Amino acid sequence: MHLIDIGANLTHDSFDRDRDTVLQRARDAGVTRMIITGASREHSPKALALAQTHPGTLFATAGVHPHHAVEYTEECDAEMRALHAHPEVVAVGECGLDFFRDFSPRPAQRKAFERQLQIAVETQKPLFLHQRDAHADFMAMMKNFDGKLGPAVVHCFTGTREELFDCLDNDWHIGITGWLCDERRGQHLREIVGNIPAHRLMVETDAPYLLPRTLKPMPKDRRNEPAFLPHIVEELARDRGEDVATTAAATTLAAAAFFRLPEA
Template sequence: MHLIDIGANLTHESFDRDRDAVLARAREAGIVQMVITGASREHSPKALELAQAHPGFLYSTAGVHPHHAVEYTAECDAEMRALIAHDEVVAVGECGLDYFRDFSPRPAQRRAFEQQLQIAVDTGKPLFLHQRDAHEDFVAIMRNFEGKLGPCVVHCFTGTREEAFAYLDRDWHIGITGWLCDERRGQHLREIVPHLPLDRLMIETDAPYLLPRTLKPMPKDRRNEPAFLAHIVEELARDRGEPVETVAARTSATAREFFRLPAP
């Protein structure tokens, strides 16, 4: 299989000890390209540096996650715009709303989200979006930019069937992670994914988070990594009743078109 992981937090400190080995295992597992998530003022520049160190294999996003929305100042906005000007940065984000944790006040989240949406309007780059327990406000803010934005993906989708169809109705894409493999929280996703068109569906690990609970054997450190994307694809294909090769090829083609990636 040739796979594209559209969301991996490889700048996370848990990868500092063996990042090169993680990348080597990813290649061995069929990962041909990967998008490294930039989600803060600290980590967005690191994601770009990592992408520049592995041309053609790694790409990055640049943005500020709603958890960090309080850091979104005018200076931060300028920093994000400078990063997004690089060719290796293929999307604006991770940005959006998270009312589950509320690590930043909701008004700050909404302001930071709107400012990053404006960057997407100004640059024409795709959006890498986050939404958790904030669907109504999320859609309302996005509606204010309707007709001005390029491609959008709601990454790490964990929502309801109604939310999924609301996103599809707006021609957005959906990213599926190992949450699908969580029998405690992700069972509803197994009923949703058969209804997602393959030209709107992409796959991701969100490493080091969301280790698939159906993975055997489990790594001792319980850290997720891009090499485990193949397991997620197998689970996804089973739920859809389709060959693994078909799901792998189609989701990779969708990701390549969405992020405007060259053929590996």
């Protein structure tokens, strides 16, 4: 398999001790390209710097997650725009709304999201989106930019069947993580992932978060990493009624086209 992990938080400090080894394990597992998530003023520049040290295999996003929305000042907006001038930054985000934790006030979340949607309009780069427990507001804000945006992926999709079809009706892509492997809260995903068209389906680990609960053996530190992406693909293929090679090839093709990656 030649897989693309579309969302890995490899600038997280849990990788500081062994980041190069983690990257090698990913390559050995067939994860040949990765999109490093930029989700704050601190980590978006780090994601770019990491991508620049691995040209052609690592790429970056630049954005401010709704948890960090209070960071989104005029200075922050200028910083994001400067990051997007670099070709290694292939998507706007992670951005969106999160009403589950409300780590930032909802008005601040909406403002930060709107500013980043405007960057996406101006750059026509793809959007790397986050939405949790905010579907109605999220859809309304996206509709305000209808016809102006480029492609979009709803990263780490965990929503309902109805929410999935809302996304698909808008021609958005869907990112599937190890949430699928969680028997406590991911069972509904297993029942609906077969509805995602192959050309709109992508896979991601969201490392170091969302370690697949079906992974055996479990790493002692419970840290997720890109080398575990093939396990997610195997689970996803089973739920879609496909062989693993078919799912792997489709998700890789979709990701390469979506992020406009150069040929491997």
